[in-house]
Structure formats: C-alpha cells, structure tokens
Amino acid sequence: MSVKGDYMGMALSIDDLDGENISYFKHCAEHQFHLQKCDDCALVRYPPTTACPFCSGGNATWTAVEGKGAVYSYLEVHHAIQPAFKAKTPYLVLLVELDTQQGQPTPDDGLRVAGNLTLPNGEFALPEVVKTVGIGTRVRMVFSDVAEGLALPQWTIDETATQPAKPWRYPQE
C-alpha cells in the first residue's frame, strides 16, 4: 500500500513498490527508529538502501537503533525555499552522528541522520533555542506525525545529557 500525507505544504508520498522506505517510515509512525542491519556483515546503514553499501549484501533485517547522538554539522535557513517553511525561519537542519556504529567500518564512516531541531512534540524549535544549538550539541530523536504509516524523525535537545560548554556555531551571529 502506498503512503500519502501532507506536511508543511508539501505532498509527501511513498510508492507501494518502495518497500524499503515504506518499512522505514512505518517504524517512524510507531515512534520507533529502525534501520536495516545487513545479514552478511552486520553493519547498519542510513538512509534505507536496496543492498549493503559496505558489502553489497542483498538481505537485511530491520533493527531498533538508539536515536541518540551529537550534531555533526548543520545549516540554519533564513531564506526558505519551500513556501510553508518561511514561517519557521530561522530553522535548523541538523546532521546528527549517532552514537551507534560511530567510526565503523572505517574511521570516516558514521550514521549521520538528518532532521530539523524541534521541541519534544516534533514542532519546530523557536529562534531563541535555535541560537543555542551547534556542532557538538547532544540531541535525542523525536517524531513529527504526518499520516498513517508516515512520521518524520526529528531532533530535540537531550535534556538528560551532559552538554558541551559551548557548542560550535557559525562565527557571525
């Protein structure tokens, strides 16, 4: 069954043939973060793929992965491209390096998962919070519900984690 939903003025959809994305977002809709774990080399990958980027293995099993990590890089959008995002500026897109499988299979590899900076309920973070987050900030995964079978993974500040004294931010504020 294909999945359809409206989110931030955009028509989101996943075709019924796209089994990988259907499975990924179905777990998200249940507020669980699952990634494909290769049946051959046991490495996890993001985003969903149809074979293993590390060993070309064709079979994988959806496996629960902890949605915790630190901001690896980010962008702060002031001029939104998509119309509905204009009301949310400035907003952050975070690339978060998960604690899971960091530096594997090579020191340059990592699971770097995208998402906006949101409140724990998945709503966009306000500008005064946006200003406090940078490279190194510890975050945890939350979800923005979109439709039946579809929620988007998002990131919120991890209230229980020890935060860096001063996360790295773009020098010109």
Add this chain to the structure above:
Amino acid sequence: MPLPADTDVSTPKFLRDKYAIVGVGETTYTRGSGKTTRALGTWALRNAIADAGLKASDIDGMLSYSGNDSTPSTFMAGDIGARLNFYMDCMGGGSSTEALIGIAIGVMEAGLCKCVAIFRSMNGFSQVRIGGTGARSAAPVNGDMLHNRAYGWQSAGQNFAPTFMRHMYDYGTKPEQVAMVKVVHSEHASNNPKAYYKKRFTVDEVLSSRIICKPLHLLDCCVETDNATAIIVTSAERAKDQRHKSPLIRGIVGRCSKPRLDMHYQHGPISRVAGYYAKDILWPNAGLGPEDVDAVGAYDAFTFTSMLQMEDYGFCKKGEGGEYVSSGITRLGGKRPQNTSGGHLCEAYTHGMNMVIENVRQLRHDVDDYCPMGPDGKRQHTFDYREGGCRQVKDIEVTANLGWANPATGSAMVMRRGT
C-alpha cells in the same frame, strides 16, 4: 614554456594534446531572455561554429546536459542544419562540461564521429530558477526525497551547507576569508564587458548581505541568469585547419565521486570534496601538476565551492583554502588568477561552460575586456588590471577547470596553449 617530460607510464599519454577546443560561443547573459531554450541554444551554437570558422555541416556529433530544463540535440541540429552521426542528451548540471568533453573524445576515438558540439541552454532565471524557488519548490516529495526535502533541505545551497559549515569547524576557516572569493571574482568581472554583474564588492559588503542559509550570505551565492553556451571539440589534427591556435586538451576526469552518493554525508570527512579522488586521475592524465597551472576556473556556484576545490585538487594544503583565496594569488596579476571572467558569482550561471569558454579564450590570448582595439580587430592587452582595464593573463600556457556537481561529485580538465 616547455612542458614537463611525460614520465608517467600508467596513463594513455597518446590522448594528451590529441584533441582541441576549436570554437566557443555564448548568447548574451541576461535575466529575462524572452526566448526559448531552443532559440538560445541555436544562437550559442551558431556563434561557436562561426568562432571555429566551420560550417554547420562540419558538426557531426552533439552532446548536451540539462535538468529537464532545455531542448534536446535533435531540435538544435535540425535548426542549424547539421546531420549528426552521434548525439546524446544527458542529465546533469555542474561537472557536466568537462565530463562531456571526455565523452566527446571517447566517441571520436571510437570512430563514431569527427567533430562534436556541446551545449547547455537554460532560462535559469526566467523559467527553471537555479536557486530552487518557483515551480521546483512546490514539487511533490516522493520516496528517497523524504530524507532531505521534507526537512526544508532542498536547494543547492541548503544541500551543500553541512560541508561548508563543517569545513569552518574542522579548519577554523573564517567568513571574511571565504568572502574574498566573491571580492576577487567581482574584480575580474568588472573588466568583462559580457559579465551580467560588473560591480566590484568588498569583504564588508559580502558579509553584510543578508543570510540565505548559514554559512551563506546572498553574495556568497552565484547569480541566476538566462543563457546558452557552446563549445566545439575535434582532433588537434583537424584543428590545424581552423581559425585559431586552438587550446589542446591535456587531461580530463569526469564525474569522479566520493563514496555513498545516495547520501554522501555518511562518509567523512565531509569537509573533503570529490577533488580528493579526482586529482589522482587529472594530474597523471595531464602529465602536469597544480604548480604548472597559470589560471583556474574553479566552479563558483558558491564562494565555498571554489575554495574547497582548490584544496582538494592540491593547489594548497587541505584546510588552508581560506588563506589561499585571500592571499592575492587568485587575483589577476597574482600567481594563479582564477575565474577571470567573474565566473558563476558574477558573469553568469551556465553550469560550468562559461568557465571553459573563458579559459579557451585566455589560452588564445584573446579575451574581451576594455583594452584598446588594435587595427586587426583584437584587443591590445595592457595587463593593467585596474577597474575598467585588462583581464588577459600574461604569458598564459596552462589552465585548469574544476567542475562541481555537489561536494561528492566533480569533473576537471587541463588545457594548454595551442601550437
């Protein structure tokens, strides 16, 4: 200038200098062309054919690239009256020019055709806006695109920004250093009659322009223009009959990539770009190195893209790009001027082709600027690079073009002056 001896036996040296760019042409660079991409394309092709001193019937191969925002070769060839023995229209934007020149050489080597015209035609301002606003911003988001577009992470600037930001974090690169790319390219544009934006900018003006998407200010971003551009590639042997001492192609690398093109940020360091891999093909193929290059066209979709490529192709050490682009080396009159037409930041946005055209003219010692016109109808270059003056690089022998699709994919080409 004698070129270094060919010492590398691992590459097909016999293709070095075997093909030439014999003609280049472009339309006016505008915002609001009032023409179809078909009309723009034939305009640029006719200019390139005339520049080469050829007839349309001499063109028997055609290549183009687009993002479904152009007109295919079939219509262009029909309109100008060229019967083709080979043609292909490819998907792609930046990094396509050099890659398609490589393909043109390949098909000519294979005997498929003898003379290939390559064009890019686009209404990047008035139809499909390159900055991503307009029709493209409202497109449905399906399947794999959910992992980026759904987060308001869509335009080129937004897509590349994590690389730029992480470079500042990894190496302490400063905004005022990166801004120098725009400053220098704008100086060059001010001496280019064809440049869409001819105004010279200061570092302060770049840094005080509005933020588009941190770390990018408005003036860190390229222009959006309507234009077509074309080049003609044929064998050096055939090139001898044409009008110019045509620049010879030394070596090419095409759409060389980092791992994980499905989402390249999975493999780091993300402040590294495709040139890290491409340099090991480009320089051995050319039999030359960065130190031999007199001028560079470094794809400047953004100030950062130009700077990052200079590092990874080995013009400076990794992490020292900020210092390099603010040292004066890249200015006209400096050791290795770059983007001498103003590039994508100032002259026009053409997905790479205008920077190849510029280097061809530089190597012919024949750029257009504000130098006095001689009796032969050519500029008498003064090499006085002040505003409103010259932009011809003195004694130029070797150029490099560094094409960029995104942080993970790039193409490049080395040319030398024709003999």
